Amino acid sequence: MEKIYKSLNTYPKRTILLSDLQDLLGSFFKDYDDFANTIISLENNGVLQMVKSKGRTTRTPSLAYQYRIDKSKLSARFHQEIQQYQNELHPAINLDEYYQKDSTIWQHDLPYLLKINDYLHTNGFPKEVVPAPERSFELVQDEKWITEKGGKEILERVGLFERLKITPVSDPLMFAVNPKTIHSTTQYHLIVENKTTYQGLLPALKKTEFSTLVYGSGKKVIQSIEQFSEQYPVEAEHVFFYFGDLDREGISIWYSLTKKIPAQLAMPFYEACLEKQPVYGKDYQKQYKEAQTTFIKQFSPTQQAKIEDVFSQGKYYPQEILKSKELQQIWREADWKKLTYNN
Structure with missing residues (x-):
């Protein structure tokens, strides 16, 4: 009976024709009488309810031509x-x-x-x-x-x-450390999606208030971030910022990352991207509606409209649209403390 209940519960419709019922359950029975008696039993306990307008067969035992399945x-x-x-x-x-x-x-x-x-x-x-x-x-x-x-x-x-x-057995988290901030009670960490951006920012790390620069390596960071506390066992309040490609995939990575840590957008970098001319490409990427909606809400109404327009044209902003000098200047000069959610 367990297999019968399971089959009925997973049947995709609320009603079922007798012929479909026989196809679904027939293999569990040795003959028609065995099948029919079980269906009658299911009728009696209310699991199967006859659709009266369809009538019943003339065979004995008589079964309904169509049933409703009471999944409750x-x-x-x-x-x-x-x-x-x-x-x-x-x-x-x-x-x-x-x-x-x-x-x-x-x-x-x-x-x-x-x-x-x-x-x-x-x-x-x-x-x-x-x-x-x-x-x-x-x-x-x-x-x-x-x-x-x-x-x-x-x-x-x-x-x-x-x-x-x-x-976890994910790849180790890859990051560089700023020794000047190791004793700070509040520590900032910047996660970047691509290797080019990581290399471009690395020379400026010691000139910022950030404790680490993390190379996300695309989607890998979603799993490897779980090892942060093991690889960086420093007692402090840790604040994470994320900067990735301004495309659907980059947005999805950030959104998935927020399920693991409270990673807020590194807005000064994204705002600098929006001042550039977007490029064509990545229109093959799947849209993750919830992720995109959550991402876009972080921006001003004017910026939101621009991002949606860029996507509608099949365009995007790669991280590499910002040159190394621009990246480093933004990282050094932005007021990151003011940008944290806690302030």
């Missing part, structure tokens, strides 16, 4: 199962998020949750931090599960990722 009944059964496991699994495994998920996600995750449960009951929570592949193998006997097969998402879903002391 399926969900109630699904929720009971979650509650049962919540009472049986290790108390640290929080299943609350599954009540809002499709049952297929629960069915996919359950075998892993059982393995994690066995690990916790046998070993308790680890005291030492280890790389993700090592912890992954300990938990589910698959060293790639956390990093490549959705394991990190499952552990976060049940509130265990932080407690299992896992070191």
Whole structure:
């Protein structure tokens, strides 16, 4: 019956023809009588409701030609199962998020949750931090599960990722350090998307109030930023600024980065870009509407209109549109303290 409930719950429509019902569930039964009796049982408990206008077959047992699927009944059964496991699994495994998920996600995750449960009951929570592949193998006997097969998402879903002391296996964060600011109580960090911009700004680092210049290497920074506190274990209030290409991909990188750290836009650089002539290209890039809307809101109404017009023409502003001398001058002279969200 479990497979039948799962199949009905994942069926994309609310109504189903008898012929489609036979195609969907027929393989679970040895003959028509077995199939029909089960459908009648589902009718009786309200999971399947006859569409009266379509009538019923003349065969015995008689079935409706079309049914409505009451997915709330399926969900109630699904929720009971979650509650049962919540009472049986290790108390640290929080299943609350599954009540809002499709049952297929629960069915996919359950075998892993059982393995994690066995690990916790046998070993308790680890005291030492280890790389993700090592912890992954300990938990589910698959060293790639956390990093490549959705394991990190499952552990976060049940509130265990932080407690299992896992070191990310992303590439190390690449940055240069300004020794003059190492003891500052508030420290500023500039993340730039491209290597050319990083090299152009590097000579000015010691002449700024910034503690680090971070080379983002495109999308890599989204993962590698997780290692910042390990690679730069300095007690201070850390303020991050980001400067990337003013195109859809650059905006997406910044938006994804903000999910990891409060990275605000390095506005003086972007404003300087908007004074230049945009160039054609990157029109193949996918638009991430939420990211673009959030990004554009940071600018004045006039600047917002200009950015939208540039994109509508299939144009963009690469970071390289600003030469090294311009980059360095902007970095040295902008009032970054005034630009932080905290001030």
